[in-house]
């Protein structure tokens with residue numbers, strides 16, 4: 058029997074395509090056009106995507122003790138605790154009624170991290186990981202994503218009523234598919250995401266990062282009973298356009314609900330053919346490499362939504378996979394495109410709102 062070992066990171070695992078700069082420029086144009094359309098309409102600039110947030114949280118990330126050498130890498134090389142900031146979101150440029158149910162994002166910013174940084178992030182002290190509640194990205198590469206984004210841009214700020222109607226039709230269809238024992242990925246991708254509690258969801262980075270000597274995708278999975286009880290649980294959105302946020306705020310306002318705890322898990326790349334770096338639409342088989350816990354994220358009772366937090370976190374911060382240690386360099390074409398896209402979106406917000414974005418102050422000074 059041959060024992061499989063994790064792939065060793067080398068820069069040539071990434072394969073840059075000649076037309077990437079053109080695709081990236083078009084992505085930035087499209088994202089900014091969406092952000093500008095919305096800013097002209099509302100008078101305030103928001104993120105080009107993931108504009109609506111459902112909770113702004115502070116927590117603590119504890120790196121586990123006794124990790125084996127292949128997992129004790131980068132930020133996870135030694136046990137320790139870090140303050141963290143979380144932002145829950147949904148993807149569009151518009152802040153739609155929650156009945157237009159959509160995938161959920163969870164952005165995690167780990168504060169006061171030491172070590173060598175990726176280029177462009179030398180001045181920062183944070184490690185950001187961004188997650189969505191599905192294992193793969195909707196397109197294999199940035200070019201594929203640009204096509205859907207252009208379609209989305211053409212509908213931005215048009216016919217929210219129609220989107221709501223479309224979404225409820227899709228949800229109905231999704232429920233019908235589930236009733237006969239299936240789950241339709243196509244319907245989910247089209248916006249028929251079930252109206253479930255985001256705190257019960259499992260989140261994925263979908264695309265890989267360098268993991269010290271290796272390469273990995275990450276997952277954030279709910280583990281405390283208070284969270285696992287919410288898995289798949291519907292939320293009441295009747296007459297509540299911001300019902301998802303209401304549910305998150307209610308959970309963290311209840312001091313007796315018990316701590317919210319997630320495991321941060323790592324799936325090491327064992328085979329670059331079956332676990333590709335450049336194709337973001339391929340799910341890495343867990344049979345080849347399961348997700349294994351490397352840290353625990355704990356979020357206690359708190360006010361998950363306040364004016365001070367909106368100013369400091371929603372408006373004042375940018376979550377960006379390129380706020381990173383060199384040991385967790387984002388990898389693959391989608392990640393390379395994100396490098397220019399996130400910076401452009403954050404710069405637009407800062408300029409239009411007259412408030413440049415900054416990486417956070419020491420954790421103790423956050424509201």
Ligand code: HEM
Nearest residue numbers: 104107144162163164187188189262375376394398402403
């Ligand atoms: C080429 C592909 C992608 C592009 C161009 C893109 C672009 C963007 C942009 C411009 C923002 C707003 C940044 C800001 O204003 O601060 C954003 C936010 C976000 N993206 Fe992406 N993205 C891509 C892929 C992904 C993938 C694969 C994930 C999966 C995990 C993801 C998850 C998120 C999340 C969770 C946020 C919200 C961050 C926050 O709360 O501030 N994105 N994206």
